Structure formats: structure tokens, C-alpha cells
Amino acid sequence: MDDFIEQHPIHTEIPVAWGEMDALQHVNNVVYFRYFESARIDFFTQIGLFKELQTASIGPVLADNNARYKRPVTYPDNLLVGVTISDVQTDRFMMHYTVFSKAQQAVTTLGSSLVVMFDFKTGKKSVLSGELLASLKSHEKQV
Template sequence: MLDKFIAENPVYTEITVAWGEMDALQHVNNVAYFRYFETARINFFSQINLMDQLQATQVGPVLSDNNARYKRPVTFPDTLLVGVKISDIKADRFMMNYTVFSKAQAAITTLGSSQVVMFNFNTGKKATLAPELLDALRSYAEA
């Protein structure tokens, strides 16, 4: 199952579940998943040099929507793989889709998505995707 996940999600981030992420019901609290998504998102952005572009141009990503669908509870100890795929690419936005795989359970536990909008921090307005960013996103787009 792990090999299948990696084959289907060539861009992923490995995250070790921390004891402190568990809640009173003895499973990872729902808030932790948004941190997992954030970690995978920032790693992805670094891979495609979006963070460097942000520093140079002051144009970068902001979230307009963030969702999670919990399929199975996760408990400590565990190691998760958070796969990232891109879809719905528009002139000024795109969707990031997350798939969380538990090594302990050998199963997908959570699905998520984030609507990412490009924003010009100098003007305070939306911005269009730069051509090189558009090319990078298309190379990671879901078929």
C-alpha cells in the first residue's frame, strides 16, 4: 500500500505524529491536520521556488479556503505521508489537494484541499500566476 501511495503521490512530505497532537479522545486533534497540510504546502512551494519568488516580487500565495475530510483516526506513534497534487488552475488561483497516508495503518486517513490565491503584498490585491509558476503547477497537476 505504501508503494502504491508513493507512486500515486510523487510529491509528499513525511511528518512524525507528536504525542501533544493527541486530544482527550486519544486521537490526533483535527486542528493538527491543517498544520500537516501547511507543512506539505510550504515544502511544495519551496520545491517550485515559489517562496524565492515571493521574496523577490512580493507576490505570493494566500489561502481563501481550507478543507479536511477525516476518514480514519490517527494515534501516536505514527508517521504520516502528506501527498500534494494540483488541480483547478486559473489565472490567479489553483487548488492544492492533500492525501494523508498513515504508515502504522497502511491506509489513507485524511483528504484535504486548499484554494490558493496569488496576492500582491505591495498593492494589497490579487495577482496573476507568473508564467514560470504556471508551468511548474501544470507539471504537478492531477490527470
């Protein structure tokens, strides 16, 4: 687990809830997108992305969202969802998620999201502010 935390200094811990399991007795596939969302929101909060949404009505929307399931997860467990950023451009960037099971001491799921900035006033794509662009670039990793 120490290696995971070292490789993913930006991570969110999420407890697995009993109700997230399905009839096959493992966490349902759709739940992982909620886990990704929780980690994404934590990251956005850390870099101040929501301030721009409040002041300029410019914020993130998902253009693409993917998951690759490597191992089933069951209750009880606590997951660490690591976030890395790549492909930062003026109006978009990629977020990568790595889900680590504390119970299994293994990576269980990989995911990614293409995040595009959107102007909610005009209904059109927008660019990242200089401050947000610099913050994302400081977190960018080659994937």
C-alpha cells in the same frame, strides 16, 4: 504504501507527536491543517514559489481550506502527506492533500486548499508568473 508513493510522488513525511493527541486519544482535528501546511510549504519550496515572494512581494494566500477525516490517527505513527494540484488558473489553483498512515497502512484524511496569488504591496489579487504557471501546469492532475 508503494502504491501511495507512486500516486503521490510529491509528499512530505511527518511524525505524529504525543502532544498532538487530544482528550479522545487521537490526533486533534486542527493538527491536520498544520500537516497540510507543512506539505504545502514543501511543495512551494520545490517549485520556487517563495522566490517570487522575495523578489516581487507576490505570494500565496488561502481562500479556502478543508479536511475530511476518514480514520483516527494516534501516537506513535508517521504520516505521508501527498500533494496534488488541479484547476490551475492564471491567479489561483487547488491543492489536494492525502494523508497516509504508515502504522495503519491506510489513508486517514483528505484535504484541499484554494490558493490565490496576492500582491502584498498593493493588497490585491495577482497573477502567477509564467514560470510558476508552467511549473504548476506540469504538476496538474485531473481530480
